[in-house]
Amino acid sequence: MQDLAVKPTAQLISAAAFDELVAVHLEAGYRVALAILRDPDEAHDAVQDAAFKAWRSFGQLRDERSVRPWFLRIVANRCQSVRRRHWWSVVRMPEIGRAGADFESASAAGADLQRELARLSPDERLPLFLYFYLDLPLEEVGAVLGLSAAGAKTRIYRAARKLRPGLELSL
DSSP states (O other), rough: OOOHHHHHHHHHHHHHHHHHHHGGGGGHHHHHHHHHHHHHHHHHHHHHHHHHHHHHOOOOOOOOOGGGOOOHHHHHHHHHHHHHHTSSSOOOOOOOOOTTTHHHSSSHHHHHHHHHHHHHHHHHHHHHIIISSSSSOOHHHHHTTTSSHHHHHHHHHHHHHHHHHHHHHHO
């Protein structure tokens, strides 16, 4: 009978620890999901599913310092599952800009960069996004991608190299 009284307290401590460690990474998880899925609704769903999966496997986390790459990896895996589920769907072109004031106010370089990024596959965009937009160190980019830091650096380099031809200035 005494075991039953102890168990809810342990669950509350675990819930508080989970909230404290993972909640601060939800926004970064959403950005990763949005970069992969390109749909805000699907990105919200993927982060919610990933948070639930993280909650279920929270006991497996060994080092509290590695929470961010651990959670972002769960988000990336969930997004990959969502993309595989929609293999039959029509390919959507990413929205580069709107006609009118928004497009006119955007710089030509920014529009070129968006266009070239849209040409990359999601697997090529993700390392660039994690490294340059979320400002993750190479070790964490590698952890999210399931690679070593050197492997992450290689992926970033290859993706950036693919961007260069479309961004070079023509004189």
